[in-house]
Amino acid sequence: MLDTFIQGLFVVLEWQTFLVMLVGIFLGFWVGLLPGLGGTTTLALMLPFIYKMTPVEAFAFLLGMHSVVSTTGDITSVLFGIPGEGTTAATILDGHAMAKKGEAGRALGAALMSSLIGALIGAFALALSIPIVRPLVLTFGAPELFMLAVVGIAFISSLSGEGGRALLRGVLAGLLGLLFALVGQDPQAGVQRFTFGQLYLWGGLDLVPVLVGLFAIPEIVDLAVRGTSIAGELPPENLGKGVWVGVKDTFVHLGLTVRCSLVGTFIGIMPGLGGGVAQWIAYGHAVQSARDSEERTGFGKGDVRGVLGPGAANNSKEGGSLIPTIAFGVPGSSSMAILLGAFFLQGISPGPDMLDKHLVLTFSMVWTMVVANIITVAVSLLFLNYLAKLTLIRGSVLIPFILFFSFIGAYTSNNHLGDLAVLLAFGFFGYLMIRCGWPRAPLVLGFVLGRIAENNFYISTIRYGSAWVGRPLVLVLIALTVIVLFFPLIRSKWQESTKGETQ
Amino acid sequence: MKKLTIIFFSLLVLVASVPSHAASVFEGKTITIVVGYKPGGGYDRYARLIAKHLPKYIPGSPAVIIQNMPGASSVIAANHLFNVAKPDGLTFGTFNNATVIAQLIKVEGVKFDLAKFLWLGSAASDAVVLTVRSDVPYKSAEDLRKAKQFVIGTTGPGSSTHDFPALLKEYAGFDFKLVPGYSSSADVMLAIERKEVDGRAGSYDSIKPFMDRGLVRPILRNRTSAPGIEKLPVDENLATSQKGKIVMAVNAVPTQIYRPFVAPPATPKDVMKVLRDAFANALKDKELLAEAEKGKMTIDYTSSEDALKVVAEVLAQPPDIVQELAKHIKFGD
Numbered sequence: 001m002l003d004t005f006i007q008g009l010f011v012v013l014e015w016q017t018f019l020v021m022l023v024g025i026f027l028g029f030w031v032g033l034l035p036g037l038g039g040t041t042t043l044a045l046m047l048p049f050i051y052k053m054t055p056v057e058a059f060a061f062l063l064g065m066h067s068v069v070s071t072t073g074d075i076t077s078v079l080f081g082i083p084g085e086g087t088t089a090a091t092i093l094d095g096h097a098m099a100k101k102g103e104a105g106r107a108l109g110a111a112l113m114s115s116l117i118g119a120l121i122g123a124f125a126l127a128l129s130i131p132i133v134r135p136l137v138l139t140f141g142a143p144e145l146f147m148l149a150v151v152g153i154a155f156i157s158s159l160s161g162e163g164g165r166a167l168l169r170g171v172l173a174g175l176l177g178l179l180f181a182l183v184g185q186d187p188q189a190g191v192q193r194f195t196f197g198q199l200y201l202w203g204g205l206d207l208v209p210v211l212v213g214l215f216a217i218p219e220i221v222d223l224a225v226r227g228t229s230i231a232g233e234l235p236p237e238n239l240g241k242g243v244w245v246g247v248k249d250t251f252v253h254l255g256l257t258v259r260c261s262l263v264g265t266f267i268g269i270m271p272g273l274g275g276g277v278a279q280w281i282a283y284g285h286a287v288q289s290a291r292d293s294e295e296r297t298g299f300g301k302g303d304v305r306g307v308l309g310p311g312a313a314n315n316s317k318e319g320g321s322l323i324p325t326i327a328f329g330v331p332g333s334s335s336m337a338i339l340l341g342a343f344f345l346q347g348i349s350p351g352p353d354m355l356d357k358h359l360v361l362t363f364s365m366v367w368t369m370v371v372a373n374i375i376t377v378a379v380s381l382l383f384l385n386y387l388a389k390l391t392l393i394r395g396s397v398l399i400p401f402i403l404f405f406s407f408i409g410a411y412t413s414n415n416h417l418g419d420l421a422v423l424l425a426f427g428f429f430g431y432l433m434i435r436c437g438w439p440r441a442p443l444v445l446g447f448v449l450g451r452i453a454e455n456n457f458y459i460s461t462i463r464y465g466s467a468w469v470g471r472p473l474v475l476v477l478i479a480l481t482v483i484v485l486f487f488p489l490i491r492s493k494w495q496e497s498t499k500g501e502t503q
Numbered sequence: 504m505k506k507l508t509i510i511f512f513s514l515l516v517l518v519a520s521v522p523s524h525a526a527s528v529f530e531g532k533t534i535t536i537v538v539g540y541k542p543g544g545g546y547d548r549y550a551r552l553i554a555k556h557l558p559k560y561i562p563g564s565p566a567v568i569i570q571n572m573p574g575a576s577s578v579i580a581a582n583h584l585f586n587v588a589k590p591d592g593l594t595f596g597t598f599n600n601a602t603v604i605a606q607l608i609k610v611e612g613v614k615f616d617l618a619k620f621l622w623l624g625s626a627a628s629d630a631v632v633l634t635v636r637s638d639v640p641y642k643s644a645e646d647l648r649k650a651k652q653f654v655i656g657t658t659g660p661g662s663s664t665h666d667f668p669a670l671l672k673e674y675a676g677f678d679f680k681l682v683p684g685y686s687s688s689a690d691v692m693l694a695i696e697r698k699e700v701d702g703r704a705g706s707y708d709s710i711k712p713f714m715d716r717g718l719v720r721p722i723l724r725n726r727t728s729a730p731g732i733e734k735l736p737v738d739e740n741l742a743t744s745q746k747g748k749i750v751m752a753v754n755a756v757p758t759q760i761y762r763p764f765v766a767p768p769a770t771p772k773d774v775m776k777v778l779r780d781a782f783a784n785a786l787k788d789k790e791l792l793a794e795a796e797k798g799k800m801t802i803d804y805t806s807s808e809d810a811l812k813v814v815a816e817v818l819a820q821p822p823d824i825v826q827e828l829a830k831h832i833k834f835g836d
Contacts, residue, residue: 044542048551051794138697185576187659187684190833199575199582199612271693272686328696329712330689337687338543345798349712414541414573455684463654463682463699 005127008363012371017060017364020053024064025372029379031065032072035082035216035409038208039069040335047342055346055361060368062342066335067119067369068376070314074111075380078307079104079390080230080402081219082212082409087314089211090279093441094299094306096219101302102231104388109246110304111311112377112384114257117250118312119373121261122268122319127366129269130355133327140270143468146456147477148270149449152277153178154484155284156442162293162488170442173433177446180205181454188458200418207276209410209422210447216406217427218434223395223402230391230398243384249304256289256305257312264313268320271332272456276448280441282313288487292495296488300439319369326354326362528592528774530563535570536764537584539577539598547571548800549626549762550597553782556791560781565593576661576836577602578612585615590767592774595623597764600757601661603817605834607753607825617814620765621775622807623782629761629801630707630727631663632735633671634719636695639702644723644736652680656691656700659683661835663758664691667704667725669831670754671738674747695719706758707732708801725755729801749820750828756817760810761803779807 011017027046031037043066050058069085076084078095091111098107129136140148153174160170183194184204195201223230250257260282267278286309290296299306321332322339329350331337343350354362380387390398410423433440460468468474534557538550547569554567572580577599588594599605605613641647657665665683672679682700685691691703692713703710703719707729713719724735739755742748764782766775785791786804795802805813820828 041542044547047543047548048555051797137693141697141699142694185659185661185835190660190835197611199579202575202578202612203573272690324693328689328693330693331687334543337689340689341543341548341798347797347799349716351712351716415571416574416579418574452686455686458684459656459682459694459699462680 004359005363005366007360009367011056011360011364012060012367014056017057020057021060021064021368021372022375024061024066025068025375028065028068028372029072029376032069032084032088033076035076035084035212035405038409038412039066039073039085039087040338041412042069043335043338044341047338047345050342050345055348055358056364058342058346059361059365062339063365063368064372066339067315067318067372070318071112071115071119071373071376072380074115074307074311074314075108075387078107078111079387080216080398082216082402082406083208085314086208086211086276087279087317088310089215089276089444090283090310090314090441091307092215092219093283094301094303095311097300097302098304098307099230099388099391100232102391103242103302104231104391105384106242106246106249106304107302107307108384108388109243109381110249110307111246112380113247113250114260114308114311115315116373116377117254117257118261118264118315119318119369121258121312122265122316123366123369124319125262125265125316126319126322126369127363129323130359130362133269133323133355134352137269137271137324137328139473141471142456142459142463143471143474144477145270145272146453146460147474147481148273149453149456151477151481151484152281152445152449153453154481155281156445157485157488158284158287159280159441159445160439162296166439167488169438173438173440174442174446177443177448178450178453180210180443180447181450187455198418200414200416203414204451205422205447206413206419207448208413209419210426211444212406212410213423213426213428214430214433214440214444216402217423218431220399220402220406221431224399227395229394243381243388246304246307247381250308253289253305253308256286257308260285260309261312261316264316265320267313268317268332269323271324271328271330273332273452277452278313278317279310280445280448282309283441284445285309288491293492315373319366322365326350326365327352527563529561529565529777532563532565532593534561534565534567534592535594536567537570537572537580537588537594537596537598539572539574539580539596541573542569542571546577546597546599546762548798552791552794552798552800553626553764553785555794556785556788557781559788560784561777572596575612576605576834578605578610582612582614584765584767585620588767590769590771592766592770592778595764595766595770595778597626597762599836600625600761600763601834603757603760603814604754604828604832607817607820608829608832608834610834617765618811618818619768621768621770622810622814623764623766623779624807625760625805625810626762626764626786626803627801628727628729628759628803628805630729630732631667631704631725631755631758632707632710632721632732633668633702633704633723633738634710634714634721635702636698637717637720641722642720644741647722648675648677648741651678653678653702654680654682654700655702655704656685656694657681657683657704658685658688658691659835660833662688662705664688664703664705666754666832667738668702670747670751671723671741673831674744674750675738675741676743692718708799712799725758726752727755727758727761746824746827749824750831753817753820753824753828754832756813759813760805763810 073084
């Protein structure tokens with residue numbers, strides 16, 4: 001096994017393979033950076049180029065591209081507050097807030113370093129889990145997936161801010177998110193819900209226009225109102241110096257980064273949870289790491305841990321989501337569905353063979369993700385100081401570009417005017433939420449988990465009746481839900497008691 | 504005499520202009536193939552494959568590009584092709600084969616008439632099969648009919664994974680328990696593997712890799728056949744009523760024109776001839792076939808006349824059959 005593992009590295013480093021991988025990385029770099037280009041679409045567009053490649057070359061090319069998209073997507077999220085990718089939106093909350101405080105360099109350093117660690121952990125999780133992947137995935141049936149979604153939704157309690165009023169707002173925002181997830185044709189009876197006779201709404205609301213609207217539009221309005229550059233009137237000399245501070249931050253909070261990477265990997269492994277979920281759960285977990293309520297209120301205003309969590313998770317989930325694709329031929333996300341097409345183009349059937357006959361190929365994928373991310377992060381670190389300076393450009397010059405990319409980014413999800421309507425509607429809504437002090441993260445969490453929860457609840461109930469509630473893993477997950485739910489309460493109680501002791 | 508000369512020359516010009524007109528339509532131009540789904544899916548892959556090889560067979564070898572127009576299970580793309588797209592031969596498209604059912608049962612939002620589209624034909628057919636996990640004791644359709652509450656996973660009404668077993672349950676005496684809501688057909692396969700469900704229906708092309716792997720075993724199919732499954736019993740022959748038989752036959756039609764390609768209704772005749780010939784020839788192209796084979800895409804050309812005939816047959820169903828169909832079949836992906 002170890003021989004094969006090392007052999008996997010050597011096939012990736014053969015010059016032809018390495019060359020196509022570099023091309024892939026170059027493409028992925030820009031695709032991630034530009035909000036208008038999604039990683040999934042680009043993957044589909046690149047498929048025809050792999051006809052004449054060997055399998056190892058083909059996957060070095062595709063995965064080289066795909067695995068760096070989330071890394072450079074974080075850069076856009078931090079600098080401009082527009083999600084560079086649908087999977088990098090959570091980085092905005094604290095990353096962009098840091099950029100506004102003049103700490104763009106530090107935020108970028110942290111985002112990149114945590115991305116690298118996330119990618120490495122995800123890749124090695126893929127390698128290590130090969131012997132146990134089949135039983136692991138098969139343990140999670142519809143009831144367990146439903147409970148996982150519930151655990152995710154429970155994170156709303158941590159994402160809502162301190163105090164009863166904030167919690168109420170968070171829960172309401174989460175419910176609203178669940179409601180938005182209902183839009184479209186329901187999969188149980190085929191009934192149209194909340195479509196108002198609009199064909200565009202049959203397929204439900206798309207994640208990208210919703211996210212870009214919720215996050216980018218309020219930032220653009222804010223920038224326009226302030227009339228300054230993103231970093232405001234802060235002295236410019238601090239700006240670029242922060243990169244190494246950010247890199248160091250990653251190691252100061254190494255425990256958190258690793259935990260969030262593992263969370264991302266695990267969510268990636270679960271088929272059907274989708275690419276957008278991991279970052280938000282990781283962000284929720286990062287918020288939980290706050291030691292007291294003072295630290296808690298710092299989240300969303302530029303706490304570096306809010307960058308590290310999602311930064312790590314959105315990369316580590318790529319390794320994770322390859323697992324069901326490779327081992328079962330069941331894609332964990334829409335990009336993986338396209339990658340599955342690549343397997344067929346290469347005449348390879350994903351499934352048990354990949355863990356046996358084609359093991360070298362599987363390991364070459366692991367190494368591709370590792371090498372591609374190391375290269376990308378190394379190259380990006382060289383340019384970060386220049387990138388950070390973008391936050392000094394006057395808002396009035398920057399806004400047209402940001403707005404342009406926001407619109408293009410939203411429009412590319414369906415090539416339909418409806419995308420722009422959704423963008424504007426959620427933009428307005430997001431702005432209102434900020435003005436009135438409502439948290440946006442719970443809404444997104446409810447939105448990305450709503451359909452997963454609904455479908456798996458339905459499947460569980462129709463298949464097992466009420467008996468599914470008694471399944472051992474379900475019980476464990478129920479316990480976990482309770483812990484997550486009451487974590488803020490437990491923490492504050494614990495603080496009170498420790499305070500009492502010290503006094 | 505002068506009049507005659509004029510008529511003669513104008514006729515000459517007319518005759519001469521037929522082929523050259525077609526060529527000038529395409530010379531230096533770009534053909535757009537509208538696809539009713541996002542990039543990466545089956546429809547998109549077929550369109551891109553054809554786009555790559557079509558220019559060889561069109562005079563003036565125009566560039567061919569893909570425009571993805573997803574939404575409403577292709578109704579948006581079909582509406583666009585019927586009402587908006589310029590009928591100059593530079594635009595045609597491909598969309599959900601079940602739009603014919605949508606038109607028949609009068610789904611809200613349908614603003615096209617498939618019988619009035621100018622068809623290029625269909626690039627493939629694909630059988631629907633019902634498969635069960637290899638370790639269940641039922642080996643034949645008759646065995647399976649004896650099973651009680653046999654659990655079948657589906658992605659929801661409107662897909663063949665759901666409608667095919669639903670009709671068997673209604674009209675052929677199978678005692679199925681349908682579990683809808685899986686996010687993709689591959690997801691249902693995983694549910695079979697972890698024994699959450701015991702069977703799955705769906706496109707033969709997509710199930711075949713799992714049959715080859717020994718995970719599932721085919722029990723029966725619809726009237727569309729494919730190499731290797733010719734001998735399976737056909738659902739229509741198991742129906743217990745004439746009505747059921749007809750409903751099953753109508754439901755099977757989309758699988759015969761599995762990858763439909765159509766042009767806007769007013770596209771000029773001579774241009775259509777060029778497109779139809781090019782479409783037919785491209786699908787015989789050796790390089791195209793080699794690529795399709797490698798990508799496990801079945802190529803099975805149906806001419807425009809045959810495709811239209813099949814569509815007309817469905818749309819001519821009497822109201823009572825349509826009503827019956829609408830009771831059990833929803834339109835969707």
